[in-house]
Amino acid sequence: MAIFRRELKFNLYSLWTAILVVFSCLLTLSGGIEYAAREGLAPTAMAQEWAHRTTFAAVGLPVLALTVAVWFHASRDRRYGSASLIFVRPVSTRRLVAARLAALSAGVLLPHLAGVFAGVLLVGLLKGLWPDGGLLLQSTVLNLVPGLTAWVVLAYAVTCVLPDLRVWVFPVAVLWLLLVNVPATSLFWFYRTIDKPLFPLGDTKVWLRIAYAAVVAAAACLVLFWTAERQRTGCALSVFRSTRVKEFRVLGNPLAGRFRYALKTTLGSRLPVALLGVTGLAVVMTSPFGILRSQPDYVREYFSLAFSELLFPLIGLLVTYGFAADRYGMSEIIYQKPRGEGKALEQKLFGLGTYLLATCLVYSLWLHLFQPSVPFVQALLVLFPSMLLFCGLSILVGAFCCSTLGAYAVSLAYWGAAYYLQDKFPWFLSPLYHLAEYSFKLQQDLLWQNKTILLVLGTAAAAVGLWKTMTRPVTPNE
Amino acid sequence: MIRIEGLTKTYPNGKTALGGIELALSPGVHGLLGPNGAGKTTLMRILATLLQPTRGRVEVFGYDLVTDKQAVRALLGYLPQEFGFYPQLTAAECLDYLAILSNINSAQERAKRIRCVLERVNLWDVQDEKVGTFSGGMKQRLGIAQLLLHDPRIIIVDEPTAGLDPQERVSFRRLIGELCETQKERIVIISTHIVEDLTHLTPRLAVINRGQLLFSGTVDELKTHTGSDGATLEEGYLALLQEG
Numbered sequence: 001m002a003i004f005r006r007e008l009k010f011n012l013y014s015l016w017t018a019i020l021v022v023f024s025c026l027l028t029l030s031g032g033i034e035y036a037a038r039e040g041l042a043p044t045a046m047a048q049e050w051a052h053r054t055t056f057a058a059v060g061l062p063v064l065a066l067t068v069a070v071w072f073h074a075s076r077d078r079r080y081g082s083a084s085l086i087f088v089r090p091v092s093t094r095r096l097v098a099a100r101l102a103a104l105s106a107g108v109l110l111p112h113l114a115g116v117f118a119g120v121l122l123v124g125l126l127k128g129l130w131p132d133g134g135l136l137l138q139s140t141v142l143n144l145v146p147g148l149t150a151w152v153v154l155a156y157a158v159t160c161v162l163p164d165l166r167v168w169v170f171p172v173a174v175l176w177l178l179l180v181n182v183p184a185t186s187l188f189w190f191y192r193t194i195d196k197p198l199f200p201l202g203d204t205k206v207w208l209r210i211a212y213a214a215v216v217a218a219a220a221c222l223v224l225f226w227t228a229e230r231q232r233t234g235c236a237l238s239v240f241r242s243t244r245v246k247e248f249r250v251l252g253n254p255l256a257g258r259f260r261y262a263l264k265t266t267l268g269s270r271l272p273v274a275l276l277g278v279t280g281l282a283v284v285m286t287s288p289f290g291i292l293r294s295q296p297d298y299v300r301e302y303f304s305l306a307f308s309e310l311l312f313p314l315i316g317l318l319v320t321y322g323f324a325a326d327r328y329g330m331s332e333i334i335y336q337k338p339r340g341e342g343k344a345l346e347q348k349l350f351g352l353g354t355y356l357l358a359t360c361l362v363y364s365l366w367l368h369l370f371q372p373s374v375p376f377v378q379a380l381l382v383l384f385p386s387m388l389l390f391c392g393l394s395i396l397v398g399a400f401c402c403s404t405l406g407a408y409a410v411s412l413a414y415w416g417a418a419y420y421l422q423d424k425f426p427w428f429l430s431p432l433y434h435l436a437e438y439s440f441k442l443q444q445d446l447l448w449q450n451k452t453i454l455l456v457l458g459t460a461a462a463a464v465g466l467w468k469t470m471t472r473p474v475t476p477n478e
Numbered sequence: 479m480i481r482i483e484g485l486t487k488t489y490p491n492g493k494t495a496l497g498g499i500e501l502a503l504s505p506g507v508h509g510l511l512g513p514n515g516a517g518k519t520t521l522m523r524i525l526a527t528l529l530q531p532t533r534g535r536v537e538v539f540g541y542d543l544v545t546d547k548q549a550v551r552a553l554l555g556y557l558p559q560e561f562g563f564y565p566q567l568t569a570a571e572c573l574d575y576l577a578i579l580s581n582i583n584s585a586q587e588r589a590k591r592i593r594c595v596l597e598r599v600n601l602w603d604v605q606d607e608k609v610g611t612f613s614g615g616m617k618q619r620l621g622i623a624q625l626l627l628h629d630p631r632i633i634i635v636d637e638p639t640a641g642l643d644p645q646e647r648v649s650f651r652r653l654i655g656e657l658c659e660t661q662k663e664r665i666v667i668i669s670t671h672i673v674e675d676l677t678h679l680t681p682r683l684a685v686i687n688r689g690q691l692l693f694s695g696t697v698d699e700l701k702t703h704t705g706s707d708g709a710t711l712e713e714g715y716l717a718l719l720q721e722g
Binding site: 250265269338 | 528554577
């Protein structure tokens with residue numbers, strides 16, 4: 001209990017507590033005000049739906065902030081170098097992890113739920129829209145709490161296994177999309193997806209989802225205990241290391257060697273993970289076992305392309321950001337080799353090209369196989385320019401500002417601008433062209449014009465970013 | 479032979495890092511001594527072809543450093559002050575990659591040289607381990623191994639002993655001595671602010687401060703700057719800085 005109390009105090013005495021309360025409150029408030037403005041609905045029906053929508057608002061964007069808060073709290077040991085101080089405490093690993101997990105869950109869920117209920121209260125006071133009390137209680141207890149707890153445990157487990165933010169973001173994004181944001185496998189239910197929205201307590205689907213959340217949480221707990229035990233005994237992740245001494249050999253062909261090492265140094269294990277993610281998404285979306293299996297063809301075409309345009313450029317942004325930044329401090333050694341600048345550029349271009357082509361080709365191929373009505377070339381041409389633009393942007397950001405936060409800021413700013421400006425400038429829609437439903441239905445003719453612009457801009461951004469990177473060591477601005 | 483004539487480097491913010499350096503370096507070990515911010519790293523980076531001089535000329539074994547950059551690069555091995563290695567590669571893979579980039583195309587030749595340099599820096603036993611698991615001293619030794627790969631005629635090392643423990647420092651000094659014995663034509667330039675390193679390594683050194691060459695000569699000549707017999711190199715160096 002002492003560990004729990006101290007950890008909880010640490011977690012709550014943080015700026016993130018205020019951020020979570022304000023963020024959750026504002027988004028619930030905004031959702032409530034928007035819903036209250038609807039006309040033609042009976043007050044009882046509105047109260048019932050608002051009770052459900054409250055929890056829906058709570059698992060939207062605020063969960064992203066909650067996830068970041070989990071990473072922030074969980075990475076405290078690494079930032080302050082306090083892990084060894086904690087692990088030497090005379091407590092069993094199981095109790096230590098349980099106490100820390102409980103403190104972390106409470107430390108992020110309490111502010112989040114407080115923000116949600118503050119938002120509900122404000123909506124009631126400002127707009128007179130009050131949720132149905134019974135339904136709100138049921139949706140909170142049966143939906144919000146188990147779902148969010150499972151997500152927090154899962155995010156905590158991923159943070160412990162992969163503490164580096166750059167490595168951590170990708171698996172968390174994939175888990176988010178697979179476990180949370182895909183309705184059929186959601187940790188969170190929404191009133192339209194259950195059979196008895198007015199009596200969730202008696203709905204089998206609700207209990208099944210609670211069981212699902214419990215299974216996810218239990219699996220994450222096991223990973224957490226295992227990781228903590230290994231960290232405590234000083235052999236973290238050593239199971240992945242082969243004890244067999246590899247035979248020493250060099251690569252035969254120097255050109256093949258250059259390309260192989262270029263791939264290994266720029267992408268490394270991120271390429272198979274990205275390809276696995278692409279394949280997984282294609283299977284989840286369009287395969288005969290996927291969530292869209294019972295949907296009409298046009299819906300499957302629309303979602304499979306739209307979703308890929310949403311997810312892949314974002315991942316591409318994170319993967320290619322490091323191409324410009326000299327993360328490992330190798331640039332001076334490489335540049336100093338004969339024609340070193342050219343060889344370094346070749347290395348980066350090869351990594352970028354391989355990533356772009358491999359990801360787009362694999363996804364387009366899967367898409368065409370599972371959904372033959374989508375031509376392979378069309379899928380490739382829809383996806384490639386969007387990804388190129390984001391990769392180009394990330395290289396540009398990496399070359400000029402050398403900060404991971406810059407890449408995220410540019411990504412968010414671009415998406416925000418594209419969303420708000422797409423009415424005024426339809427020729428420059430966001431890469432999420434297909435997600436804008438009206439564009440999909442009404443402006444199909446603008447698709448290729450948009451893609452051509454993205455292709456040109458993406459190439460230009462990548463070229464400027466790489467040029468800046470390559471000229472940096474010998475520039476007079478040094 | 480390296481000839482440096484009127485070498486000046488002025489940065490766009492107006493700061494002059496080097497102001498008309500004149501220096502001639504013959505085969506052997508040369509120390510470059512100076513306090514932090516004296517301009518040592520700027521000089522090293524210019525010699526390593528990573529930075530363009532503002533004015534002046536540098537001739538390296540008959541090649542002009544600016545116009546014949548690629549030819550000069552083929553002759554030199556450089557270890558920067560701050561560097562890293564790809565953590566996902568093993569020590570042998572790292573060296574294989576850098577050997578390929580140094581235009582050593584024959585696989586047999588590469589294998590031979592990698593083994594030779596790894597044995598020389600005592601890293602052969604960990605050749606199959608990822609560089610990410612290496613300690614600071616091991617990375618420094620791997621850095622030295624990479625610059626020896628193509629048997630360069632000029633070796634430029636910037637603050638090489640920083641982060642090494644006493645035993646590794648002694649090994650490093652011995653290694654530098656061997657390098658000059660195996661090739662009499664080789665020029666080794668060591669930049670440092672640790673005076674003790676140079677007392678064991680070289681009889682010849684240059685001292686720079688605030689971008690100006692204060693001294694070029696032998697260790698014994700520098701010692702005489704104190705004006706007293708039996709002075710140490712450190713005392714001579716400090717006396718010179720005070721004069722400058």
